[in-house]
Amino acid sequence: MTFLTYLISGLALGSVYAIIALGYTMVYGIAKMLNFAHGDIIMAGGYVAFFAFTKFGLPPVLSIILSIIFCTILGVVIERLAYKPLRQASSLSVLITAIGVSYFLQNSAQIMFGSDTKIFPALLTEGSLKLFNGQLTISYLTIITIVTCIIIMIGLTMFINKTKIGKAMRACAEDKGAAQLMGINVDTTISITFAIGSGLAAIAAVLLCSTYPSLSPTLGSMPGIKAFTAAVFGGIGSIPGALLGGLLLGVIENLTKAYISTQLSDAIVFAVLIIVLLIKPTGLLGKKENVKV
Amino acid sequence: MLKVNDLVVRYGMIEAIKGISFEVADSQIVTLIGANGAGKTTTMHTISGLLKPYSGSIFLDDKEISKVPPHKIVEMGIAQCPERRRVFASQSVEDNLFLGAYTRKDKTEINKDLENVYALFPRLLERKNQMAGTLSGGEQQMLAMGRALMAKPKIMLLDEPSMGLSPLLVKEIFDIIKDINSQGVTILLVEQNAKMALSIADKAYVIETGKIVMSGTGQELLNSDDIRKAYLGG
Numbered sequence: 001m002t003f004l005t006y007l008i009s010g011l012a013l014g015s016v017y018a019i020i021a022l023g024y025t026m027v028y029g030i031a032k033m034l035n036f037a038h039g040d041i042i043m044a045g046g047y048v049a050f051f052a053f054t055k056f057g058l059p060p061v062l063s064i065i066l067s068i069i070f071c072t073i074l075g076v077v078i079e080r081l082a083y084k085p086l087r088q089a090s091s092l093s094v095l096i097t098a099i100g101v102s103y104f105l106q107n108s109a110q111i112m113f114g115s116d117t118k119i120f121p122a123l124l125t126e127g128s129l130k131l132f133n134g135q136l137t138i139s140y141l142t143i144i145t146i147v148t149c150i151i152i153m154i155g156l157t158m159f160i161n162k163t164k165i166g167k168a169m170r171a172c173a174e175d176k177g178a179a180q181l182m183g184i185n186v187d188t189t190i191s192i193t194f195a196i197g198s199g200l201a202a203i204a205a206v207l208l209c210s211t212y213p214s215l216s217p218t219l220g221s222m223p224g225i226k227a228f229t230a231a232v233f234g235g236i237g238s239i240p241g242a243l244l245g246g247l248l249l250g251v252i253e254n255l256t257k258a259y260i261s262t263q264l265s266d267a268i269v270f271a272v273l274i275i276v277l278l279i280k281p282t283g284l285l286g287k288k289e290n291v292k293v
Numbered sequence: 294m295l296k297v298n299d300l301v302v303r304y305g306m307i308e309a310i311k312g313i314s315f316e317v318a319d320s321q322i323v324t325l326i327g328a329n330g331a332g333k334t335t336t337m338h339t340i341s342g343l344l345k346p347y348s349g350s351i352f353l354d355d356k357e358i359s360k361v362p363p364h365k366i367v368e369m370g371i372a373q374c375p376e377r378r379r380v381f382a383s384q385s386v387e388d389n390l391f392l393g394a395y396t397r398k399d400k401t402e403i404n405k406d407l408e409n410v411y412a413l414f415p416r417l418l419e420r421k422n423q424m425a426g427t428l429s430g431g432e433q434q435m436l437a438m439g440r441a442l443m444a445k446p447k448i449m450l451l452d453e454p455s456m457g458l459s460p461l462l463v464k465e466i467f468d469i470i471k472d473i474n475s476q477g478v479t480i481l482l483v484e485q486n487a488k489m490a491l492s493i494a495d496k497a498y499v500i501e502t503g504k505i506v507m508s509g510t511g512q513e514l515l516n517s518d519d520i521r522k523a524y525l526g527g
């Protein structure tokens with residue numbers, strides 16, 4: 001039963017990674033860039049939800065919605081100000097800019113909120129479900145996290161495959177020039193991608209901060225890197241890949257912590273990534289880059 | 294009427310188009326022929342707004358469009374069927390066609406045009422749910438043309454539609470180009486297959502390393518000795 005407990009909490013952690021990984025993977029798929037500041041948008045989302053709830057006394061749902069709105073706007077503004085002017089620049093310049101944005105967000109948070117750790121309130125729920133005469137305990141938060149991830153995955157997959165905008169996004173991911181010849185505004189499409197990725201980051205922020213209730217300006221870094229790893233693991237650019245990569249990473253991390261070593265868990269997680277990439281360089285579900293003729 | 298005046302296009306320091314001027318009158322078929330690297334695709338991309346000219350102007354009727362972004366140019370009535378087709382491989386044939394109508398909102402008209410495209414290319418109807426990437430080269434060419442038609446263009450730019458197709462299919466595609474033209478769509482056709490292009494063109498221009506070196510009616514150029522030697526194989 002303890003194994004099951006670790007497995008389920010690993011799935012919950014993996015669900016959060018998966019939701020964050022979606023932001024990386026969608027932006028990579030469409031804008032062909034690694035948005036290193038994505039983790040720090042999670043941090044911003046955490047602070048907004050925290051202040052909305054504790055300082056302004058908004059109800060949890062409103063606090064979460066406010067956080068989503070804030071992150072969505074933040075993501076779009078960052079893209080417009082920092083990345084859009086670099087559309088024609090080398091990918092190295094874009095990467096360096098993204099790292100710069102990441103530090104800018106962290107330092108701004110430090111100046112505004114201080115570097116001390118704040119305790120994130122129980123926004124969502126407390127308590128847990130007891131199964132098998134109390135042998136298996138699953139917290140409601142775990143259930144909410146996994147269900148949220150499932151809903152997001154289904155919703156996003158339908159959006160991408162069924163709606164006009166979703167199809168335009170896939171067209172941009174495949175061939176921007178041809179998409180423009182269809183009359184698709186590529187800039188708008190990239191903005192929408194950042195908006196969705198950043199909105200999801202806010203949801204991830206609330207789930208993450210509820211699971212590990214401490215808030216600090218650097219809180220997004222580690223989950224950001226892990227989720228990026230998950231995205232690469234699953235195959236960057238692929239939405240099912242983000243899900244698979246996120247879940248696997250969460251489960252591996254949790255089981256390693258439980259049965260091998262807490263200190264070594266991160267090292268083991270990254271070792272697994274390196275092995276997977278050596279065997280399959282495009283990630284588990286990644287497509288071979290189409291060679292342009 | 295599409296009018297290109299003294300157009301210069303550069304890639305960095307390289308001047309690919311060195312001041313060309315030509316006209317495409319309404320409901321005509323106009324062709325631009327020339328060898329590899331002459332600057333045909335560059336010209337098409339500049340008209341569609343994917344490239345910005347270094348100098349010169351492009352007029353659609355009486356509007357200057359050389360600074361208009363590409364998605365707006367489609368809305369203004371210029372659709373392009375690009376070189377190498379560039380269909381969206383991971384989307385179905387029908388989704389590709391609907392993407393062609395991306396800027397339009399008139400649902401019933403769009404569906405009517407879809408019927409029309411399927412009538413022109415019955416093979417697309419048979420394969421409407423197939424992934425575009427799994428179509429044969431000829432079918433992809435039909436899809437790319439159908440997709441451009443779905444924009445309901447006044448002017449259709451066709452960049453080497455015959456590339457890589459069997460002679461029989463080339464003939465079929467050229468017959469369809471004439472059909473499309475007879476439905477009132479103006480055609481600007483870029484080709485290396487000079488013979489086919491000249492035989493259907495009202496007006497033709499020969500482009501060599503970024504300059505127009507000759508022009509005339511399709512028939513005139515077909516009969517010209519210079520053209521015969523350089524482009525028609527003797």
Ligand SMILES: Nc1ncnc2c1ncn2[C@@H]1O[C@H](COP(=O)(O)OP(=O)(O)OP(=O)(O)O)[C@@H](O)[C@H]1O
Nearest residue numbers: 304307309327328329330331332333334335336485
């Ligand atoms: N992105 C680019 N960067 C630099 N030079 C380019 C670029 N694209 C094209 N060129 C150059 O511009 C010139 C014209 O190219 P273009 O593609 O317009 O020729 P084309 O007439 O369409 O040839 P083809 O018949 O082979 O398609 C060529 O010398 C080419 O090398």
Ligand SMILES: [Mg+2]
Nearest residue numbers: 333334335376
């Ligand atoms: Mg060309």
